[in-house]
Amino acid sequence: MKRHVLHPLWLAIGLVGLILLARHFMVPDDFGIHGDSFTYNFHRLGNIQEWKDFPVKYQGRESCRECHKDNVKTHRRSPHKNVECENCHGPSGNHPDDVEFLPLNRERSLCMRCHASLEYPNAARSDLPAVHDRRHKRKRECVSCHNPHDPREDVE
Amino acid sequence: MTCSRREFLKEAIGGTVATVLPLSAFTFLTSAEARAAIADSKVRWAFLVDTNKCVGCGMCVKACKNENEIPYDAPVTRTWVERYVVTKDGETHVDSPMGGRDGFTSSAIRDEEIDPENIDKAFFVPKLCNQCDNPACVQVCPVGATYQTGDGVVLVDREWCIGCGYCIMACPYGVRFFHPKYKVADKCNFCYHRITKGLQPACVQSCAFGARRLANLRDPDDPVTKIITTERVAVLKDEYGTKPHVFYLGLDTNVR
Amino acid sequence: MTEDIIVHGAEWTIKELFVYPNEFIYWSIQIVMYPYMTGLVAGAFVLSSLYHVFGQKDLKEIAQFSLVFSLALLPVAALPLLLHLQQPLRAMEPLLTPHFTSAIAAFGIVFTVYGLIVVSEIWFVYREYFVYQLEALKGAPGFWNAQRRIAYRALTFGARDVSEGAIRVDHKAAKILAGIGIPVACFLHGYAGFIFGSVKANALWMSPLMPVIFIMSAVVSGIALCMLTYIVIMEWQAFRKRRKDGAAAAGDIKGAERDVVGRATRYLLGFLIAAISLELLDLIFRGYTAMKSWDILRSVMYGKDFINIFVLQYTLGNLVPFILLLLPRLTIRRTVLALLLVLFGVFMMRWNVVIGGQAFSLSFSGYMHYHIPIIPHSLETFKEGLFGALTVIATPFVLFWLINKFVPSLRRDIGEA
Numbered sequence: 001m002k003r004h005v006l007h008p009l010w011l012a013i014g015l016v017g018l019i020l021l022a023r024h025f026m027v028p029d030d031f032g033i034h035g036d037s038f039t040y041n042f043h044r045l046g047n048i049q050e051w052k053d054f055p056v057k058y059q060g061r062e063s064c065r066e067c068h069k070d071n072v073k074t075h076r077r078s079p080h081k082n083v084e085c086e087n088c089h090g091p092s093g094n095h096p097d098d099v100e101f102l103p104l105n106r107e108r109s110l111c112m113r114c115h116a117s118l119e120y121p122n123a124a125r126s127d128l129p130a131v132h133d134r135r136h137k138r139k140r141e142c143v144s145c146h147n148p149h150d151p152r153e154d155v156e
Numbered sequence: 157m158t159c160s161r162r163e164f165l166k167e168a169i170g171g172t173v174a175t176v177l178p179l180s181a182f183t184f185l186t187s188a189e190a191r192a193a194i195a196d197s198k199v200r201w202a203f204l205v206d207t208n209k210c211v212g213c214g215m216c217v218k219a220c221k222n223e224n225e226i227p228y229d230a231p232v233t234r235t236w237v238e239r240y241v242v243t244k245d246g247e248t249h250v251d252s253p254m255g256g257r258d259g260f261t262s263s264a265i266r267d268e269e270i271d272p273e274n275i276d277k278a279f280f281v282p283k284l285c286n287q288c289d290n291p292a293c294v295q296v297c298p299v300g301a302t303y304q305t306g307d308g309v310v311l312v313d314r315e316w317c318i319g320c321g322y323c324i325m326a327c328p329y330g331v332r333f334f335h336p337k338y339k340v341a342d343k344c345n346f347c348y349h350r351i352t353k354g355l356q357p358a359c360v361q362s363c364a365f366g367a368r369r370l371a372n373l374r375d376p377d378d379p380v381t382k383i384i385t386t387e388r389v390a391v392l393k394d395e396y397g398t399k400p401h402v403f404y405l406g407l408d409t410n411v412r
Numbered sequence: 413m414t415e416d417i418i419v420h421g422a423e424w425t426i427k428e429l430f431v432y433p434n435e436f437i438y439w440s441i442q443i444v445m446y447p448y449m450t451g452l453v454a455g456a457f458v459l460s461s462l463y464h465v466f467g468q469k470d471l472k473e474i475a476q477f478s479l480v481f482s483l484a485l486l487p488v489a490a491l492p493l494l495l496h497l498q499q500p501l502r503a504m505e506p507l508l509t510p511h512f513t514s515a516i517a518a519f520g521i522v523f524t525v526y527g528l529i530v531v532s533e534i535w536f537v538y539r540e541y542f543v544y545q546l547e548a549l550k551g552a553p554g555f556w557n558a559q560r561r562i563a564y565r566a567l568t569f570g571a572r573d574v575s576e577g578a579i580r581v582d583h584k585a586a587k588i589l590a591g592i593g594i595p596v597a598c599f600l601h602g603y604a605g606f607i608f609g610s611v612k613a614n615a616l617w618m619s620p621l622m623p624v625i626f627i628m629s630a631v632v633s634g635i636a637l638c639m640l641t642y643i644v645i646m647e648w649q650a651f652r653k654r655r656k657d658g659a660a661a662a663g664d665i666k667g668a669e670r671d672v673v674g675r676a677t678r679y680l681l682g683f684l685i686a687a688i689s690l691e692l693l694d695l696i697f698r699g700y701t702a703m704k705s706w707d708i709l710r711s712v713m714y715g716k717d718f719i720n721i722f723v724l725q726y727t728l729g730n731l732v733p734f735i736l737l738l739l740p741r742l743t744i745r746r747t748v749l750a751l752l753l754v755l756f757g758v759f760m761m762r763w764n765v766v767i768g769g770q771a772f773s774l775s776f777s778g779y780m781h782y783h784i785p786i787i788p789h790s791l792e793t794f795k796e797g798l799f800g801a802l803t804v805i806a807t808p809f810v811l812f813w814l815i816n817k818f819v820p821s822l823r824r825d826i827g828e829a
Contacts, residue, residue: 004571008532113259120278319498330432
């Protein structure tokens with residue numbers, strides 16, 4: 001048996017060695033099987049905390065109450081009571097620290113999301129008061145007549 | 157320079173063993189360490205969608221995009237709402253314009269007006285990642301960039317994903333997509349950053365009609381878990397064996 | 413909308429009827445090229461092994477040639493993937509943290525093993541040649557000769573023994589590697605078929621037959637490409653000989669060429685029959701069992717994609733070359749036409765699987781149309797467009813030309829088995 005036959009084997013071993021070396025430097029230490037199964041739990045552990053640290057944008061209505069007592073009170077007793085403040089005003093984030101004024105969206109399209117008439121039988125949609133966009137005061141803002149915090153009230 | 161067959165075998169085996177030994181450097185955490193590291197297994201997140209309550213306002217889609225920084229104008233979304241209109245001639249018309257991001261304000265489906273007289277039934281179906289128990293997407297990831305946490309949520313590691321798209325092809329529900337900015341795979345994760353702080357997912361919070369609700373299946377006192385376990389619920393496409401954990405009330409046979 | 417917000421796939425996908433919002437044609441032309449190129453690699457290697465392992469002496473000429481060509485094809489097989497990845501700089505990860513439950517993770521291992529086998533086999537076949545070249549260049553003056561000396565010295569890997577015993581060992585080793593290489597080549601391409609066949613979410617791809625269909629058509633394409641390139645080179649050599657020594661001298665070359673081609677054709681036909689049978693079986697089975705997906709699949713296969721599947725792939729790509737090769741008095745010209753059609757047919761098969769599988773929505777209620785970017789206007793439309801595909805096709809020929817400078821693939825005096 002001639003020795004030179006083994007040369008390709010040395011090449012192969014060298015290559016595997018290189019890959020293992022690369023692995024040592026390039027793969028984070030916390031990469032492995034973190035759970036019962038290789039199929040479903042093979043990952044970098046640190047990523048879980050990274051996702052937990054993702055910034056929260058929507059704060060929820062309770063955070064609005066502190067400063068906007070009146071509107072919250074009106075809103076809470078109205079047919080819109082289940083609609084989150086941030087649904088129409090956008091996520092509050094760190095407001096008022098980073099953003100002084102949250103957007104006031106006065107467009108029809110915002111109200112039409114729920115109140116565009118679709119005439120579907122047996123659908124929860126049809127329980128909502130609705131209008132046909134083109135037949136009801138076209139080109140005027142809904143909020144020029146209806147108070148969004150209590151739509152039963154008319155706006156002067 | 158000759159050597160005997162015996163010497164050849166010795167060298168070959170020796171060389172192979174020398175290679176294999178460093179493979180033990182491929183460390184895995186011990187079972188105890190692993191369990192300590194992962195989230196509470198007293199939690200298994202699940203979701204309940206009540207299609208009887210959904211009005212198709214699309215606030216959930218808008219909230220999700222804002223909360224999870226998915227570019228608003230990009231035609232991809234972590235959650236979406238589908239509209240089904242079943243007409244008397246047996247046709248089912250389905251649409252989901254921009255995932256329902258702007259709600260459904262027109263009764264025309266893909267420019268086809270549908271006469272309300274012809275409608276047998278119409279309803280809305282919100283969809284999101286099912287956080288499956290046997291996620292096909294996780295199985296096919298070549299590098300371990302996507303995985304299942306101890307509390308059942310499937311996450312994607314943005315630093316490790318190579319962007320091959322295999323997970324996107326493997327998901328039977330079509331919930332995955334390439335994030336337009338980060339160029340890695342993305343999908344709904346039940347707002348993991350919120351639920352682990354005791355908050356509700358953005359879509360659940362923004363739903364004024366209670367069509368979307370989060371549940372912890374391991375908590376017997378969770379009211380939503382009670383509904384899932386005691387009322388008649390369905391899941392999407394269970395024939396794929398993925399064991400999805402988004403349960404539906406009022407799931408119609410026409411739903412795709 | 414800012415510049416860097418590009419939804420991958422939206423550029424070249426047109427949706428029809430109801431398609432889920434996140435669905436686009438994510439696996440486009442480069443994913444068609446990838447199995448095509450690995451198929452050529454596997455096929456070229458199997459052709460070479462038919463000589464080295466099964467002693468099919470009639471294939472000696474083309475066997476050597478195809479072995480070297482499979483080396484030129486190998487790095488090119490990885491190129492479509494690099495062009496497709498959204499994060500190409502992370503391309504080493506399947507080698508660093510392979511998640512073996514994924515068929516794609518096998519890529520790193522299989523590719524590396526296969527590469528080592530091909531390189532090793534070529535080394536054993538050409539080692540004697542390298543040593544002789546080194547000796548012939550001893551003392552030759554000039555910069556390029558010095559470079560060649562360095563190259564050949566490196567290529568011998570320090571093994572300069574060219575005694576009869578050493579050469580015999582070389583040939584034995586080459587034969588063993590060729591033998592091991594066949595299942596590895598099958599694995600290399602079978603796993604590519606498994607990548608598709610195991611996706612249960614895709615109604616067209618999901619099939620246990622996929623890996624086998626892919627292997628069969630891979631071998632077909634590999635043999636066809638090797639035959640085609642071989643013919644081109646032989647014709648060129650005959651043309652030069654005719655210019656130099658007259659028509660009679662060229663006759664020898666042409667005669668040998670016709671012999672080799674005739675024999676290789678038999679193997680090609682065998683694998684072609686196998687490939688067609690399996691594909692037809694798959695089609696008939698789907699129609700017979702008529703699962704939930706059958707309605708939309710039928711409308712795609714017999715409607716939208718009818719020309720792609722039945723005219724371009726089955727007729728032009730399979731039936732016509734089949735007839736051409738079986739008709740008596742086979743000429744080189746007719747063979748070339750048949751081989752080109754075969755190569756086209758195998759390409760269409762990859763296209764019809766990859767693009768066809770994304771032609772319908774997961775909802776089974778809508779379609780997606782693929783419009784391949786022709787004129788690139790961004791990096792993405794270049795990589796995943798026509799010019800990206802053309803780059804992939806051209807590269808193996810460039811590499812083959814380079815490799816031939818050191819490993820001449822058509823010399824008859826090298827590598828007796």
